[in-house]
Structures are given as C-alpha cells and as structure tokens.
Amino acid sequence: xxxxxxxxxxxxxSIVTQLQRGxxxxxxxxxxxxxxxxxxxxxTRGFNEQQRIANGTTPSETEAPxxxxxxxxxEAQAQAxxxxxxxxxxxxxxxxxxxxxxxxxxxxERWANNQExxxxxxxxxxxxxxxxxxxxxxAERLADIVRAVIDRHVPVAERDAAVETVRGLMLALPxxxxxxxxxxxxxxx
Numbered sequence: 001x002x003x004x005x006x007x008x009x010x011x012x013x014s015i016v017t018q019l020q021r022g023x024x025x026x027x028x029x030x031x032x033x034x035x036x037x038x039x040x041x042x043x044t045r046g047f048n049e050q051q052r053i054a055n056g057t058t059p060s061e062t063e064a065p066x067x068x069x070x071x072x073x074x075e076a077q078a079q080a081x082x083x084x085x086x087x088x089x090x091x092x093x094x095x096x097x098x099x100x101x102x103x104x105x106x107x108x109e110r111w112a113n114n115q116e117x118x119x120x121x122x123x124x125x126x127x128x129x130x131x132x133x134x135x136x137x138x139a140e141r142l143a144d145i146v147r148a149v150i151d152r153h154v155p156v157a158e159r160d161a162a163v164e165t166v167r168g169l170m171l172a173l174p175x176x177x178x179x180x181x182x183x184x185x186x187x188x189x
Contacts, residue, residue, distance in 0.1 A: 005042075005065070006034065006038075007042055007065050007066065007069065011032045011033070011034065012065070012068070012069055012072070014028075014031060014032040015028045015029070015031075015032045015039065015069070015073070016069075016072045016073065016076045017076075018031050018032070019073055019076035019077055019080060020076040020079050020080055020083075021080065022080040022083075022084060025039055025040065025043075042066050042069055042070075043066075043069060043070050043073055045063060045066035045067075045070075046063070046066035046067045046068070046069050046070025046071065046073075047070050048063075049063040049064075049066060049067040049070070050067055050070060050071070053067075088101075088102060089102065146166055150162050150163060150166070
C-alpha cells in the first residue's frame with residue numbers, strides 16, 4: 001500500500017472554490033496549502049482514472065478522490081469562465097468597446113484586427129496556465145514561436161507528433177485576402 005494522500009474533503013473544496021473564482025492552478029494549490037505540482041499530480045490521476053473508466057475498466061476506490069477532483073476542477077473552470085463572460089456582457093450596454101472586444105474574441109475571423117488574429121494560445125490540460133504569444137504575419141517568427149512552445153511544453157518523445165499536428169493545423173488555416181505568400185524556403189514548424 002502506498003503513502004496516504006493529503007487530498008482531504010476540505011482541501012478539495014478549497015481548490016474548487018478558488019478555481020470557481022477564476023484562480024490559476026498554482027494559486028488554488030498554494031491557497032489550499034499544497035505545492036502546485038501536487039495539485040497537478042492529483043488532477044492527472046483523476047484524468048487517468050476517467051480515461052480508464054471510459055475504456056471499460058472498473059472504477060478504483062483509491063482513485064475516486066482524484067477522479068472527483070478532476071471532474072470538479074473541470075466544472076469550476078467552466079463556471080469561472082461563464083461568470084466572467086456574463087460580467088463582460090453586462091458591460092456591453094455601457095461601453096461599446098466591451099461589445100467590440102467580445103465580438104473580436106468570440107468571432108475573430110470577422111471582428112478581430114490583424115494582430116489579434118495572430119494570437120496563439122497553447123493550453124494543455126496538465127499545464128499550470130496558458131502560454132500565450134502574440135505573433136505577426138511574419139512566418140519565420142511564427143515558426144520560431146511554435147518551435148519554442150513545443151520545445152518548452154511537449155515531452156521530447158512527443159515532439160515529432162506535435163510538430164506534425166501544428167503543421168497540419170497551419171496548412172488548414174484559411175488565408176486572408178490581405179495575407180502575403182510565405183517566402184520560398186520558409187520552414188513551417
């Protein structure tokens with residue numbers, strides 16, 4: 001039998017409450033008195049248990065607290081996002097910029113300016129928060145940023161697959177009417 005875990009009902013509630021408020025994993029973990037890596041491990045265990053159950057494995061009693069935490073974390077993050085959206089939309093009648101900002105983020109293909117269209121956000125389920133980079137139409141700069149994100153956040157064994165996924169996504173992107181062709185010899189990540 002392994003070492004007992006410190007995921008108590010009170011700690012679980014504390015983490016979920018902070019995430020409902022919009023806190024990052026790191027902040028919620030510190031507030032609950034644990035290291036962020038511990039929270040990440042617990043959430044990953046819950047995710048893995050969820051995957052095992054989806055594949056037909058009988059639920060494990062020892063993994064039940066982590067599965068419950070994983071599910072509650074997902075719900076808390078959705079609640080925080082929806083609450084922020086509601087508050088944002090409440091500002092629309094008072095400030096036209098709130099409407100413009102909402103449209104640009106919700107429907108970027110029609111409402112975002114060119115720089116906003118170049119925003120790239122990478123958010124893995126097991127990350128401590130999103131990695132965001134603003135890119136321009138410069139293809140070489142985009143390739144450098146994508147390579148850096150992959151090198152920093154993707155395990156070495158998975159990098160080739162990540163590069164192929166990004167390459168496929170980039171090839172599938174629609175080209176804007178005002179976009180310039182890539183210079184010949186420009187490598188995609």
